[in-house]
Amino acid sequence: MVAKKRGLWLVGARGGVAATVAVGLAELARAGSEAATVGLVTESPLLAGPDFPSWNQEAPWSSWVLGGHEVRAGTLLEAARELERQNGALPVGLADRHATTLDAIDRRIRPGVRFRSGTAIDALTPGSPTSSATPRALVEQIKADLIAFRESNQLDQVVVAILSSTEPPTPADTLPTTWDQLNPLLDRAESCPLRASSLYALAAIESGMPLINFTPSLGASCAALEERAVACGTPLAGRDGKTGETLLKSVLAPMFAKRALRVESWVGHNLLGNRDGAVLADPDNKRSKIDSKDALLARLLGYAPQSLVSIEPIASLGDWKTAWDHVHFRGFLGVPMTLQFTWQGCDSALAAPLVLDLARLITLAEERGEAGPINALAAFFKSPQGAVSDDFGVQFERLRAWVSGLERSSVP
Amino acid sequence: MVAKKRGLWLVGARGGVAATVAVGLAELARAGSEAATVGLVTESPLLAGPDFPSWNQEAPWSSWVLGGHEVRAGTLLEAARELERQNGALPVGLADRHATTLDAIDRRIRPGVRFRSGTAIDALTPGSPTSSATPRALVEQIKADLIAFRESNQLDQVVVAILSSTEPPTPADTLPTTWDQLNPLLDRAESCPLRASSLYALAAIESGMPLINFTPSLGASCAALEERAVACGTPLAGRDGKTGETLLKSVLAPMFAKRALRVESWVGHNLLGNRDGAVLADPDNKRSKIDSKDALLARLLGYAPQSLVSIEPIASLGDWKTAWDHVHFRGFLGVPMTLQFTWQGCDSALAAPLVLDLARLITLAEERGEAGPINALAAFFKSPQGAVSDDFGVQFERLRAWVSGLERSSVP
Amino acid sequence: MVAKKRGLWLVGARGGVAATVAVGLAELARAGSEAATVGLVTESPLLAGPDFPSWNQEAPWSSWVLGGHEVRAGTLLEAARELERQNGALPVGLADRHATTLDAIDRRIRPGVRFRSGTAIDALTPGSPTSSATPRALVEQIKADLIAFRESNQLDQVVVAILSSTEPPTPADTLPTTWDQLNPLLDRAESCPLRASSLYALAAIESGMPLINFTPSLGASCAALEERAVACGTPLAGRDGKTGETLLKSVLAPMFAKRALRVESWVGHNLLGNRDGAVLADPDNKRSKIDSKDALLARLLGYAPQSLVSIEPIASLGDWKTAWDHVHFRGFLGVPMTLQFTWQGCDSALAAPLVLDLARLITLAEERGEAGPINALAAFFKSPQGAVSDDFGVQFERLRAWVSGLERSSVP
Amino acid sequence: MVAKKRGLWLVGARGGVAATVAVGLAELARAGSEAATVGLVTESPLLAGPDFPSWNQEAPWSSWVLGGHEVRAGTLLEAARELERQNGALPVGLADRHATTLDAIDRRIRPGVRFRSGTAIDALTPGSPTSSATPRALVEQIKADLIAFRESNQLDQVVVAILSSTEPPTPADTLPTTWDQLNPLLDRAESCPLRASSLYALAAIESGMPLINFTPSLGASCAALEERAVACGTPLAGRDGKTGETLLKSVLAPMFAKRALRVESWVGHNLLGNRDGAVLADPDNKRSKIDSKDALLARLLGYAPQSLVSIEPIASLGDWKTAWDHVHFRGFLGVPMTLQFTWQGCDSALAAPLVLDLARLITLAEERGEAGPINALAAFFKSPQGAVSDDFGVQFERLRAWVSGLERSSVP
Numbered sequence A, B, C, D: 001m002v003a004k005k006r007g008l009w010l011v012g013a014r015g016g017v018a019a020t021v022a023v024g025l026a027e028l029a030r031a032g033s034e035a036a037t038v039g040l041v042t043e044s045p046l047l048a049g050p051d052f053p054s055w056n057q058e059a060p061w062s063s064w065v066l067g068g069h070e071v072r073a074g075t076l077l078e079a080a081r082e083l084e085r086q087n088g089a090l091p092v093g094l095a096d097r098h099a100t101t102l103d104a105i106d107r108r109i110r111p112g113v114r115f116r117s118g119t120a121i122d123a124l125t126p127g128s129p130t131s132s133a134t135p136r137a138l139v140e141q142i143k144a145d146l147i148a149f150r151e152s153n154q155l156d157q158v159v160v161a162i163l164s165s166t167e168p169p170t171p172a173d174t175l176p177t178t179w180d181q182l183n184p185l186l187d188r189a190e191s192c193p194l195r196a197s198s199l200y201a202l203a204a205i206e207s208g209m210p211l212i213n214f215t216p217s218l219g220a221s222c223a224a225l226e227e228r229a230v231a232c233g234t235p236l237a238g239r240d241g242k243t244g245e246t247l248l249k250s251v252l253a254p255m256f257a258k259r260a261l262r263v264e265s266w267v268g269h270n271l272l273g274n275r276d277g278a279v280l281a282d283p284d285n286k287r288s289k290i291d292s293k294d295a296l297l298a299r300l301l302g303y304a305p306q307s308l309v310s311i312e313p314i315a316s317l318g319d320w321k322t323a324w325d326h327v328h329f330r331g332f333l334g335v336p337m338t339l340q341f342t343w344q345g346c347d348s349a350l351a352a353p354l355v356l357d358l359a360r361l362i363t364l365a366e367e368r369g370e371a372g373p374i375n376a377l378a379a380f381f382k383s384p385q386g387a388v389s390d391d392f393g394v395q396f397e398r399l400r401a402w403v404s405g406l407e408r409s410s411v412p
């Protein structure tokens, strides 16, 4: 049996997460690079054994080909070197070791589309004019790039992963709730409530390519596009990768609830120095992220304590996210207590392996004929589509059950 | 139908946890004291609903009578006032509000027994001679006190809770593994490997009174006594209440495992100023606690990172435990990261509601005819008897399933 | 020789700091209350000895009488009890112990004036109309109250301390720089750039009563009023008491400078739950505080790192200020490092003793015939008037030299 | 005028601090390497200006030649590369950039002597026999190496810096207090209370070469050797470089004292993963360091709070020292408060520039004809010889006054 050949299409292909995905995949293909598997859930003992897919036989890392869309100039190699210099966000020497591979990927990167992306993202590509094409024409242009990638590389499956800068939020009440209502709005830029991330999402959906939205941008997280995905038979996973502070919240808040301790206030400050942080300095774009981070507390606790989440761009920290959280709670008889934590994580190194895991997992959904939001993947996201619980422990058990084939996952 | 009358017998009846149990129970019986239910798992929405017992109908807090054993002089009211003064370990005014109730309990407190309890515990009662009675005679003396408590208060059920100071550890290889081997050793002080906590445990077991061991002392945590409990039909729950740093470990370590992040080192320092801390200043007694705290990390992660746990008596902190944990871990491609947390909790206020919850829950086991270690109660303990998992999330789901009657819990 | 009788007039006389001053002064007069002297610099060994005034002989705490202005309803006893309940901001029992004394002070509290105080302060006294009097009339009204206090209590000296809620900032360019320019503007409300704090300040200055401005409000911190103070012979000390995070900055930033370590970024988050915090929730009022906290970093380091200061009202924390600071710096060869600290202080208990110290110290200035800004008192303030250095160590040496009489302090 | 040529002799020449000194000095000689001057006090604006030496004219970094003693095998280049790999303790690429320079220094490194150095240090050079020479013979051997270094490199001045692993402590009561008593003990190994660090110190003293003892080992920190240094005209600076947690203590403890806040307890935990940490894992060697770190608290505060200092070797942290300090203190009326800090510093990068500063500064002492302990250098040490104050701010002012020539410094 010949192993399948798979493609992973990265939207935001020269960003920090994308560059780490690229270097990491190259490193995984190298013999004996044990450190590369750290952080990969599909490589961990918890998803291994007779009940689970033998990924390394059926979907080895070497069977994946990368390509993508990007709006910025520059090369992937430059992006990787920048991560090395940023306080060791990539271990020293890896960028150069895989320079040839990175160059090859670079040649498969196509110009991305900007559409209602907001001024912060426009500022990444100064001077570059916004296209005057209709949203529908942009979708078609993206689809053409996706199909060309599949064909020229003779791929059996292609996964699309949105890793581009966070867009401003899209108010729920501007979004039609059915595909029939949304569809005609794509014909005129002025009438279209979607932004670029949703155009990428729609292109993937209509091409039948499973979609991962790792960003807080809307992507396919709305009823009309979920409906479209079910109709096209395309599985969806989103949105906003759960890598740091929110991951901690999703294990700590359930702990308070299960001990019946009363959370009075939860304050979280996030310092961040990379390009993602710079885009998030824009209040509009930041709103998307904060909404995504803040909402789940009340869902996890069953009531809403006073809460505060900030994201602050601190240039000198580079790719190192520092989060400080202060939780004030009461115990028996109302006695006040506190928990504080400081998380010092490297954002790209936390995100990239999850993107690779998701690529593997969503092809499983495709092979099982599941479509629309795959709620078994909720453990990976801050604002999971179709999730049944926000408790990370519960989400993880759901993931295991689904991967082992015990349960189906698509929502309908 | 007349509601049952229940007794809770506290070993270490004038300690910090016991005094908080006493004040808290009095407060719970008062109308409108909402703060009193904070921290009670059996009062939380997670254990409420049609599938769960209607505790407040069938086992209202007012149906419980307290008594206990204690080796120190003093009164329960003094112990409660001490907690108030210790930086607010009890809210101001509660001790005096319930002075009459506390006095009544005091009159039901009987002299405790010391047996191989170690020099730190002996130092709590200077000048008081150790009894020369045989271990078996001490067990009989305890049983007589327990039965007198049941009869003179006309109680339907009595639960025994060990809340006394931590004893030195008992090496596993000094303990016979069957009751037939252990039994004859009780006839001579010199040959008996057990300490006082296990004599209390045995007395409860042979009296058919469900036993809670909230301390790191051995109690009934050995094969011979578990066998005896099964034979006598007595349910067991132990050992070492999981209230602070270890509770956090039991949610955070699984998080690292489920993200495949590699923990390199986990250092935990615990500062503590109360009488418990003073006893734990003795290296022997501290050993019991540290073993209990440290062991579970390897079980939770699947491998043993470098680890360190300290407990340090810092007088000025009173009942306020401060724990600082530093976790050094690696992500994708080996990138090093850290998580630190500081936990500032009031130990007695964290422990007391769990003791009350356990009292309710273990009577449920008795009513269902379960005996020996009740593994569904693992979520409450650092070193749970008969537990199936050390992951707090998993333990809690097990608890819910058992309480709702879906599953039985006793090990055999 | 008969000891002098002194008055301390508190503007904001039922606030948290004022109530702590009142209870503390009562407690200091009690025999054997050693805890009361903690935090008093004038009682410390560093300001004791043959070179220093014998305060307790010449200016014993019992020689001070309190009075003040307040705009809110309520009593001082209520204010003190509120502090007790707020997580122990006052030790339990003190409010009631000194109830009679507090009542007596209450009878000496006069209605305060509001003038351009901002909406957040207006909200403290809902429904109460703003006076239509001219600024000059308000100053005269305040002076009348001050003089009545001095006369009816037969005081030898009166110190005025501004402890009222933080006002919005007053832009420097709206302030005339000489008294001759400022003076005529007091005749019409519309033309007057000053706010209430400066009217209080002017009243004290013109009454020859030494002034302490413990708040970030303008008070006498402008050239025109300093000129007026010199002319009237009144000593000034201000502004904004240095009690917590900023105190730490003023010892830590010099440490970085003296080790030639390069601070890249300094982020400080302050959580605060009392009435002061509530007023500071108003962006206008908060601006005054943040400006005061942030400016000194660049002065201390000699360059401006990226910096961020926030103040966030978190109701459940009561009078407990929690500050988290994250300092990112570089060492030799550019190696990046971090320092983080968490400060958990009780704001009123930190502030009140400094107010008492300042009262003692500024009478010394008066007795020595010094007038205008007393720069030797810089160690007490975030934005010191006339200071020579922002380094707390240097400021403290200056204080010692001045108190011991080695140096004069007034600026001109 | 021809600039002087200077030598810096490193004892422990392939250790982490020494390797960073070597790389840093090479980097400083390179044009345009601005990052290299970070952390150098003699390059900071605080020691610059008309009153201060023009170091870069009179004692440029390029005028220094390195050599040293070492007991371990290996090369300096390997040591430097190890630092690079250890989480970026040296910026990437520096070791290789200066490979030729490092090789040249390596050729000037001579075999060190071990004498009563303790088992942990012996374990660094497994299999290597301890010399049977008398202490005096070892001193002569060291002197011969020092003089050969001076002559073969035609050096005008040579400074000796002890940077070797921490030895076990030497009890004060085993040390004679005069040179006449100590001198004869050097003739027999069995009678000699000194360890290797003191033999190095004596050799430097008798060779008239200024001595820096950056370690907690005894070196010249005893009356007899200080007397000898005065007799030989040799300036001394020691002991134990103040780089991290203790530096913070020396600014924070004075802050508490100057605010009259009462420190109840001060707990400090130090995690450390490098070779220094491994040697400090030995309880004997650790004792030296802890004594040095702990003693100064009582001196700074004027009373001894409960205190605790630990040093724990955590391998995965490499050269990254993490210190967590928890200070529990009381304010006005006894209200309890806390300060916590976490310091994450790279030990070698903190130490190396201070060694270079000290080399410059101690030659100044020599040129001014000062001998014995130079107390103006106290700011650099945890246990300064002849210091007048432990307050870092005061020490720094003393340093400035001395460097600018206003004051002499030698003790007698």
Ligand SMILES: NC(=O)c1ccc[n+]([C@@H]2O[C@H](COP(=O)([O-])OP(=O)(O)OC[C@H]3O[C@@H](n4cnc5c(N)ncnc54)[C@H](O)[C@@H]3O)[C@@H](O)[C@H]2O)c1
Pocket: A011, A012, A013, A014, A015, A016, A017, A018, A069, A070, A071, A072, A112, A113, A114, A115, A117, A121, A124, A163, A164, A165, A166, A196, A197, A214, A215, A216, A217, A240, A241, A242, A243, A244, A274, A275, A276, A279, A347, A348, A350, A351
């Ligand atoms: N790293 C994490 O831990 C993490 C976690 C959750 C979510 N995310 C999200 O992942 C995304 C990527 O993060 P990052 O750190 O790589 O950011 P980044 O800024 O380094 O990369 C984003 C890239 O997207 C490109 N881009 C922007 N708009 C585009 C468009 N319309 N089409 C194509 N390319 C476009 C940018 O030019 C940039 O190169 C962000 O939205 C971030 O919020 C990251």
Ligand SMILES: NC(=O)c1ccc[n+]([C@@H]2O[C@H](COP(=O)([O-])OP(=O)(O)OC[C@H]3O[C@@H](n4cnc5c(N)ncnc54)[C@H](O)[C@@H]3O)[C@@H](O)[C@H]2O)c1
Pocket: B011, B012, B013, B014, B015, B016, B017, B018, B069, B070, B071, B072, B112, B113, B114, B115, B117, B121, B124, B163, B164, B165, B166, B196, B197, B214, B215, B216, B217, B240, B241, B242, B243, B244, B274, B275, B276, B279, B347, B348, B350, B351
């Ligand atoms: N509070 C927590 O968060 C927590 C968590 C887990 C375990 N524990 C354990 O619970 C126990 C009680 O803690 P505490 O804070 O109340 O301690 P404590 O020291 O305040 O109380 C213990 C009491 O037990 C009494 N005692 C000692 N030996 C006895 C004996 N042989 N018979 C009868 N009485 C005896 C002592 O006199 C004392 O009054 C300790 O073992 C502690 O380690 C507490």
Ligand SMILES: NC(=O)c1ccc[n+]([C@@H]2O[C@H](COP(=O)([O-])OP(=O)(O)OC[C@H]3O[C@@H](n4cnc5c(N)ncnc54)[C@H](O)[C@@H]3O)[C@@H](O)[C@H]2O)c1
Pocket: C011, C012, C013, C014, C015, C016, C017, C018, C069, C070, C071, C072, C112, C113, C114, C115, C117, C121, C124, C163, C164, C165, C166, C196, C197, C214, C215, C216, C217, C240, C241, C242, C243, C244, C274, C275, C276, C279, C347, C348, C350, C351
């Ligand atoms: N506590 C600290 O550590 C600290 C440090 C520095 C500065 N300060 C400043 O001290 C001031 C007092 O702090 P607090 O915690 O007592 O605040 P608070 O809010 O408890 O008290 C302020 C009082 O001032 C009164 N007030 C407001 N406007 C007034 C006016 N125009 N005339 C008379 N009274 C008026 C209010 O009604 C209130 O009772 C604030 O400005 C605060 O920023 C406090």
Ligand SMILES: NC(=O)c1ccc[n+]([C@@H]2O[C@H](COP(=O)([O-])OP(=O)(O)OC[C@H]3O[C@@H](n4cnc5c(N)ncnc54)[C@H](O)[C@@H]3O)[C@@H](O)[C@H]2O)c1
Pocket: D011, D012, D013, D014, D015, D016, D017, D018, D069, D070, D071, D072, D112, D113, D114, D115, D117, D121, D124, D163, D164, D165, D166, D196, D197, D214, D215, D216, D217, D240, D241, D242, D243, D244, D274, D275, D276, D279, D347, D348, D350, D351
């Ligand atoms: N780095 C800091 O922040 C700091 C601060 C204060 C003190 N110190 C002290 O500085 C010293 C050096 O620290 P490091 O991190 O470089 O340690 P290190 O272990 O990396 O280096 C010490 C070197 O000394 C060598 N050595 C041991 N005994 C010797 C002897 N008798 N003769 C010659 N060489 C010998 C060892 O082989 C080793 O190479 C230690 O004593 C440490 O405690 C360091």
Ligand code: NA
Pocket: A016, A017, A274, A276, A319, A347, A348
């Ligand atoms: Na990133």
Ligand code: NA
Pocket: C016, C017, C274, C276, C319, C347, C348
């Ligand atoms: Na206050």
